[in-house]
Amino acid sequence: MATSSHLDAKIPDGPLDTKWTKFRSSVPLVNPSNKRRIEVIVVGTGLAGASAAASLAELGYQVKAFCFQDSPRRAHSIAAQGGINAAKNYQNDGDSIYRLFYDTIKGGDYRSREANVYRLSEVSGSIIDQCVAQGVPFAREYGGLLSNRSFGGVQVQRTFYAAGQTGQQLLLGAYSALQRQVGIGAVKMYTRHEMLDVVNIDGKCRGIIVRNLVTGELERHSAHAVLLCTGGYGNVFYLSTNAMGCNVTAAWRAHKRGAYFGNPCFTQIHPTCIPVSGDHQSKLTLMSESLRNDGRIWVPKKKDDNRPGNDIPEEERDYYLERRYPAFGNLVPRDIASRAAKERCDAGYGVGPSKMAVYLDYAAAIERYGRGEVNKNNIENATPELIQQLGKAVVKEKYGNLFDMYKQITGEDPYEVPMRIYPAVHYTMGGLWVDYNLMTTVPGLYALGEANFSDHGANRLGASALMQGLADGYFVIPYTIGAYLAGEIRTGAISTEHEEFAKVEAEVQGKIKKLLTIQGKTSPETFHRKLGKIMWDKCGMARNEQGLKEAIAEIQALRKEFWKDVKVMGEENTFNPELDKANRVADFLELGELMCHDALDRNESCGGHFREEYQTEEGEALRDDENFMYVSAWEFKDESNWELHKEELVYDNIKIAQRSYK
């Protein structure tokens, strides 16, 4: 595949800390009367989409918003548990914009763009202000001020939260802002509509083709700019913590119409998820990372030890994280904890019926907290039962809702037996390549939130995803879009009768008809499962050249089989979830291959991307800054053929270092 290394990210000149301010003050403006005549399409209504649609409508643009769910409030941003970072320094612990910037770049293993991340840190405080003003009920202290907690990988308390439902509360805030604009007619909302293609006319994005999921009809919608806020592609692995409907279709179809795809192989695997219970499993459930604060992770020292966890004596347990990383112990970053669990299970030390799990044990914490309570209350001659009882009460107060959730799903009581956990796909750092303005390589086509590749490099820190989605939607796009739309004020209304709309619609129609006429023997679900297994086994937590090459061949074969043997029930012009699914799986089958190519190209280990060939003697990730300090932006040529464009990453403000947690 061809490569080139010229890709202009349009980063403003000047010192890092004034880039954004200066840019914001000099970006071309669109006057209010012109805004009324300019249409903007927003696809997806999660944090990025809802906040962008609302903010642009407030500015006076005519906005059309689309989501495939039955309501904009259901986007998967809603499931984020932990919190949102902001450099407010409310705790007076030395936090600053620079620190948040530095932590994010370091956490991303030096594979993200300095200017973008600095801007993200700059606007982070405004996000909190905006959300609070909307009535988002963040956790507070008794004095009435906002409460913060700490999160993995940083040394300050800068995470704002609303119990374990931060994503929900933030999304409902953005959703209410969006619904306000819908109510006054500034946003036209299309629910149960899925975007199936973008329409480019004379080199500019001019609209989209959507399918009305209720009637099955294809619709054409034109606009002067299109924003894709369609989330990540973690579901390419079939099993992930994503919602069932999360898909890459919108981003992928845009990619096939000219938008480059950035760093597709950078995926985040979260270490503390509830393990797979059987072949029927449809998705995985995350347990907040905070559980690692008190729980101890271990496996038996003996291979294939089938005794229940509680029956294995202390000296026969291997607390492998504490053994390998004595400095950080159970609190190593996500990627490291995940790989270590996989290593133990692959070596035959896994636990539970599937043997693909490790223990997260609270017995020691219960004992410790129980003794603490006994001391605090001056209880003499406390019985072991009393200590247990007091300890469980403390644990319940701190982690009760998580323990309940675990019990609900597994049927086991985590107060009595160690929990079983295993890593699961959680987030995708990769996405459509965008410049500083969040515009893709197609003029007029933007990507926001998880759908773009921009701010997290090779590994995302906890509580940063919500921050990025809202930053893009509330505080970046409303300014940067002006740079493009100022040139569109003379364009006038765009007709959907243009031949390009007809052509693209016909292509979409053809694809749907083809899916429905194959009438083979295998359901889209089964293909998805097969693809997921290939991806997880060969392009998952650890990758190697041979596996990736095999995966590429297997995916190509699977894709061929899909187009010969898929069986899609139901009719074209009806509500047909099977057809929706088939459409999405078809795109995953293409994306999966690109991810493998990208992983194969990147001959180094960094962040969530671990190539087994590139590790230190102790089995740690070995980065290669000499050769791989770039963003991979893939241009689609034709089937199984991409051209790699490299955006070189320049670090003027940060000294690059090797991460170590020993």
Add this chain to the structure above:
Amino acid sequence: MSAGNMSLTLKVWRQKNGKSEGNFETYSLDGISPDMSFLEMFDVLNEKLVSENKEPIAFDHDCREGICGTCSMYINGRPHGPLKGVTTCQLHMRSFQDGDTIVVEPWRAAAFPVVKDLVVDRTSFDRIISAGGFVSINTGNARDANSLPIPKESADEAFMSAACIGCGACVAACKNSSAMLFTSAKVSQLSLLPQGQAERKIRAEKMVAQMDSEGFGACTNTGACSAECPKEISLDNIARLNREYLGSKITSSLV
């Protein structure tokens, strides 16, 4: 490792679209594992239907971790099934017995027309929010978040009301198909917080007017909504909405 041994009989509501008449179809299903979620059991059933060249059952679902509010099954006479404080997606088959007959229906309410099978249209909820379930603050107008201290109790209570996931179980459970619990949860959240004060009166009036015009019934305080709410939203919210609404009607300057 997954093969289970539960056998079930399912009576599921099938309806081609909003205009057609629906009816129950009976399906028998074997090899169900108690570790499956209720929706995973439906996945198995649908795979079986596809293999028999029958059209799979349409049902709404998305996050499958109890937070998005999409799933909406009326199981054995109860929205979200037999457990308290749990959505359908978090209900597991171990809550049922081998040999059970399970009746599954869509939410039934005039304001929630059936789209297909178990899928209903809940956009009426969005329109209620559009009528006033927000604070009118344009992006960029906010002052510093800590410049306005909010008592922890108010913030916590507002959070409890804000925990609503908009699934519509309250409407489904209510014999009157009333949307009072849903509407009152949003009105409560914003009336408990200082940010919501400016529009407090108009909000209650507009949201209730929209709720009524959507065709939801009137609340008769049976309490079924709260008992079935997967997030256990309290009936106190409804009393608060009554207060807010009547108080506003009496004192607001709108004639």
Add this chain to the structure above:
Amino acid sequence: MSWLTQTLSSSIGKKLIVALTGLFLCTFLIVHAVGNLQLFKSDEGLAFNMYTVFMTTNPLIKTISYGLYAFILIHAFYGFYLAYVNRKARGTTNYARINNQSSWSSRNMAVLGTVLLVFIIVHMSEFWYEYKFGHLPYKSYTIDLAQGTVVNTENMPADFVLNSKMEEKLNDDNTTKTIIVKDLYVEAQEAFSNPLLVLFYVLGMVAVSLHLIHGFRSAMQTLGANHPKYNPLFDFVGVWLFAILIPVAFAAMPIYFFVQHLMQ
């Protein structure tokens, strides 16, 4: 006054009307029950008959009672109207299976209300209509003025008619007085010798109990009265006063007469 009609025609407004009229009817029940306790006085019905005269002649009470009839009708009308609207909101298809997590009475207020409406019609035709338009016999009581006790009673002939409901005169001996009054007491005695009517009344009171065990608390909720400090009080009043004490007191009356009748 468009705001007022708007308010009262909204879902909450309709409930407000039902709640306010309902609460008024609740207070009426207290008065009615206390007054009717005169039935238990062993003075051959004098106190009760005098109370009846008071209730039907006092101008204030008469005014209130017309209000009461109106409130009963409004309460019933709005109750049925709400039930109709709420039934419509349910949609065209009923659930095949309902396993509702609410109390039976809360779900069947309209049914209970219908029972009560029938009860009120029977009850009023039995007593109120008879008293006002029927041919009740008169009874004369001779009362010792010093002791205040009834020394003699006499049933007036069937064709005896007074121009008013009661006549009171001092006897010539100056130590006694005679009161001639419409005898509703005997009407009650006769009516409640019929076991079917007694049963009807007892069932009517069961309906009152069930209607009020939900109704009182529900009315408070509709008025927005829901507070952790006072909820126990509302619950107590709703259950003990309205769902137990008052229905039991009312039910005791027909049973009392029936038992008396059996013992004769």
